[in-house]
Amino acid sequence: MFKTIEWTNDGVRMIDQTKLPSEEIYRTYTDYREVAEAIRSLVIRGAPAIGVAAAMGVALGIKHSAARDEAELRADFEKIADTLARTRPTAVNLFWAIKRMRDTFERALSSCQHEPSGFGKVRAALEKEAQRILAEDIAINEAMGRHGADLMPDAGIVLTHCNAGALATAGYGTALGVIRAAVACGKKLQVFADETRPFLQGARLTAWELAKDQIPVTVITDNMAGHFMHQGGIGAVIVGADRIAANGDTANKIGTYSVAVLAKENGIPFYVAAPLSTIDLSLASGEQIPIEERSSAEVTQLAGVSLAPAGVPARHPAFDVTPQRYISAIITEKGVARAPFSDSLRALFAG
Numbered sequence: 001m002f003k004t005i006e007w008t009n010d011g012v013r014m015i016d017q018t019k020l021p022s023e024e025i026y027r028t029y030t031d032y033r034e035v036a037e038a039i040r041s042l043v044i045r046g047a048p049a050i051g052v053a054a055a056m057g058v059a060l061g062i063k064h065s066a067a068r069d070e071a072e073l074r075a076d077f078e079k080i081a082d083t084l085a086r087t088r089p090t091a092v093n094l095f096w097a098i099k100r101m102r103d104t105f106e107r108a109l110s111s112c113q114h115e116p117s118g119f120g121k122v123r124a125a126l127e128k129e130a131q132r133i134l135a136e137d138i139a140i141n142e143a144m145g146r147h148g149a150d151l152m153p154d155a156g157i158v159l160t161h162c163n164a165g166a167l168a169t170a171g172y173g174t175a176l177g178v179i180r181a182a183v184a185c186g187k188k189l190q191v192f193a194d195e196t197r198p199f200l201q202g203a204r205l206t207a208w209e210l211a212k213d214q215i216p217v218t219v220i221t222d223n224m225a226g227h228f229m230h231q232g233g234i235g236a237v238i239v240g241a242d243r244i245a246a247n248g249d250t251a252n253k254i255g256t257y258s259v260a261v262l263a264k265e266n267g268i269p270f271y272v273a274a275p276l277s278t279i280d281l282s283l284a285s286g287e288q289i290p291i292e293e294r295s296s297a298e299v300t301q302l303a304g305v306s307l308a309p310a311g312v313p314a315r316h317p318a319f320d321v322t323p324q325r326y327i328s329a330i331i332t333e334k335g336v337a338r339a340p341f342s343d344s345l346r347a348l349f350a351g
């Protein structure tokens with residue numbers, strides 16, 4: 001089984017998701033700026049995986065810091081955290097993970113009485129915390145799978161958009177984790193993977209990891225989803241999330257909103273699977289979620305080939321927001337939330 005990301009003695013190692021499925025290449029980064037660039041350029045992507053990468057980036061940066069006193073170490077921490085935080089704005093897991101690393105940094109600094117002789121302990125604490133975030137993420141995804149498996153049909157087709165699988169997390173996946181758990185329970189599921197223009201996470205990544213697990217998967221282009229839903233046979237839609245507002249509005253890969261509207265029109269349940277670290281209770285609704293706008297070249301070109309006439313502008317919002325009224329349930333590691341989400345999501349945090 002592949003590892004999406006891991007901490008090694010040589011540096012942070014990750015599978016290069018820009019090369020899949022044609023090449024299975026692993027990159028090892030020894031500088032936090034390389035980790036930031038890997039996040040920005042989608043070598044690693046998917047909200048929980050971005051969080052793990054950011055945590056490891058912080059640990060890596062402080063590992064190589066030459067700070068001689070606390071002021072210098074703090075300045076290094078801020079520079080590293082800021083560089084990583086500026087990579088991608090939508091997935092809240094990035095900021096959640098940096099905050100966990102900051103809390104760990106403060107705790108470790110005070111436990112070594114802010115003395116440079118104790119900086120080794122600060123470095124060790126950060127490495128341990130980054131690895132803990134990774135291990136917890138896998139356990140969280142497995143818990144999500146247990147909670148969500150019952151919601152999947154006993155047999156038939158489940159449609160997903162983008163990649164919310166092992167590649168988008170530390171392992172197992174959120175939406176694909178629920179599908180994996182349902183299949184492990186004996187449900188006879190097939191997956192329809194929207195290809196997910198423009199980066200093709202569905203065609204390249206979801207299809208790759210499901211095929212490896214021998215879960216039947218069929219790739220469709222994004223504009224075929226409505227056709228297949230209308231024909232019948234699609235029993236459920238399940239997707240991941242990059243940020244969920246307090247009222248349940250959910251930002252996920254561009255195109256998710258259209259799929260959710262189509263699902264409602266066709267009477268098909270639409271599920272979101274995401275860890276609590278993806279829920280941002282500080283935002284009242286999805287209107288406040290920052291949407292990343294990526295380069296238009298990612299829309300007008302595919303593998304270096306132009307798909308549109310030179311000079312014609314293109315837009316590239318990388319995410320959209322699905323209003324909560326289209327969402328049948330949000331599956332988390334603490335259980336399943338249903339409307340009204342403003343109450344049910346808060347209750348999960350309290351429980």
Ligand code: MRU
Pocket residue numbers: 045046047048091161162163164165168169173174175201239240241242252253254318
């Ligand atoms: O641009 P990406 O590939 O990082 O977008 C990923 C998604 O939209 C996923 O669906 C989301 O992060 C959930 S991953 C478990």
